[in-house]
Amino acid sequence: SQQGxxxxxxxxxxxxENATMNCSYKTSINNLQWYRQNSGRGLVHLILIRSNEREKxxxxxxxxxxxxxxSSSLLITASRAADTASYFCATDGTDRGSTLGRLYFxxxxxxxxxx
Amino acid sequence: ExxxxxxxxxQVTQMGQEVILRCVPISNHLYFYWYRQILGQKVEFLVxxxxxxxxxxxxxxxxxxxxxxxxxxxxxxxxxxxxxxxSAMYFCASTSASTNEKLxxxxxxxxxxx
Numbered sequence: 377s378q379q380g381x382x383x384x385x386x387x388x389x390x391x392x393e394n395a396t397m398n399c400s401y402k403t404s405i406n407n408l409q410w411y412r413q414n415s416g417r418g419l420v421h422l423i424l425i426r427s428n429e430r431e432k433x434x435x436x437x438x439x440x441x442x443x444x445x446x447s448s449s450l451l452i453t454a455s456r457a458a459d460t461a462s463y464f465c466a467t468d469g470t471d472r473g474s475t476l477g478r479l480y481f482x483x484x485x486x487x488x489x490x491x
Numbered sequence: 492e493x494x495x496x497x498x499x500x501x502q503v504t505q506m507g508q509e510v511i512l513r514c515v516p517i518s519n520h521l522y523f524y525w526y527r528q529i530l531g532q533k534v535e536f537l538v539x540x541x542x543x544x545x546x547x548x549x550x551x552x553x554x555x556x557x558x559x560x561x562x563x564x565x566x567x568x569x570x571x572x573x574x575x576x577x578s579a580m581y582f583c584a585s586t587s588a589s590t591n592e593k594l595x596x597x598x599x600x601x602x603x604x605x
Contacts, residue, residue: 407592418495418582418596419534464534468592477522477586477594478547481534 382465382482390490395452397485399465400445406468408441409479410450413462422450422463457491493517497583497597504573505605512568512600514583523566524584524594525558527551534582540566573604 382399389395399408407426411419425432425441425448432439438451452459466479496515504510516523525537539546540558548556555571566585570577580601584594 409593411596416599416601418497418598419584419594421593421595424593466534476541476546476588476592477524477539477584478536479594480536483533 382463382485384485385483386486386488388488388490389455391455391457393455393489395455395459395487395489397450397463397487399448399450399482401448401465401467401480402446403467405443408439408448408468409466410437410439410448411464411466411481413464413484415461419464452487455487455489457489459489460487462486493595495583495585495595495597497581497600499600500598501601501603503603503605506575507572510570510573510602512570512581512583512602514566514568514597515564516566516583516585517587517595518564520585520587520595522546522586522588523558523560524586525568526582526584526596527579528582528599529576529579537568537581570602573602575604578602578604 405427407424409424410422412422413419423434423437423439425439427443436453441448462484464481464484466481469478498513523540526534528534536549538548538552557569559567580599582599583597586594
C-alpha cells in the first residue's frame with residue numbers, strides 16, 4: 377500500500393499550544409501534500425512539499441519531509457479553536473506511473489483545539 | 492476564490508437505483524477527479540479525467556461507474572445500480588497544471604444507499 381498513515385489518530389490540545397502530526401508512507405514520491413477537512417466538508421489544500429525539499433513554511437504551518445525515513449510532519453504553531461479539523465497527508469503515485477492528481481491519502485489525524 | 496461546487500449535498504437512494512452526482516469544477520481547470528470517503532475510512536481515488544477521457548481509474552471504479560463531461564462546465568459521476576457499500580461521501584476535485592498538483596475539492600455529496 378502506498379497510502380500515507382498519520383499519527384496520532386486523535387490529538388487534543390489547548391489554544392496557544394503547538395500541534396504536531398506525523399505521516400509515514402511506503403513508496404517513492406514526487407511530493408507530499410497536507411489537507412484539512414472540517415467536519416462534513418471537503419478537503420482544503422494546506423501545503424505541498426516536494427521530494428527535494430526538507431522543510432516548508434506557510435503562515436503558522438511548518439512541514440518537514442524526510443525521504444530517507446519516508447515520513448513527514450505537520451506542525452501548527454499557536455493553535456486556535458478554528459484549527460479544529462481532520463488533517464490528512466497525501467502522496468502522489470510517482471513510482472506507479474499514476475496520473476497527475478491521483479493521490480493516496482492516510483486516515484487522518486483528528487485535531488481538537490480547546491478554547 | 493473560485494470553488495468546486497457539488498450537488499446535491501445529500502442523496503438517498505434505494506439499492507439498485509441509478510444515481511448521478513454532479514460537479515462544477517473550477518472554470519479554467521483541465522483535470523477532474525472523483526474521490527470517495529466511506530465513513531471512518533481513508534479518502535480513496537476513483538477516477539481522473541482529462542481531455543474528455545478517463546486518464547486513470549482505480550479498482551473501485553468498475554463497470555457500474557461512469558463519468559461524463561456533458562458540456563463545458565459540468566462533470567458527473569453515475570452509479571448505474573447502487574449497492575449498500577456505495578454509501579459514502581463522494582468528492583469531486585479539479586486542478587490545472589499551473590497549480591502545482593494541488594487539488595481543489597468540492598464539499599462532497601453524501602450518498603446513502605438503503
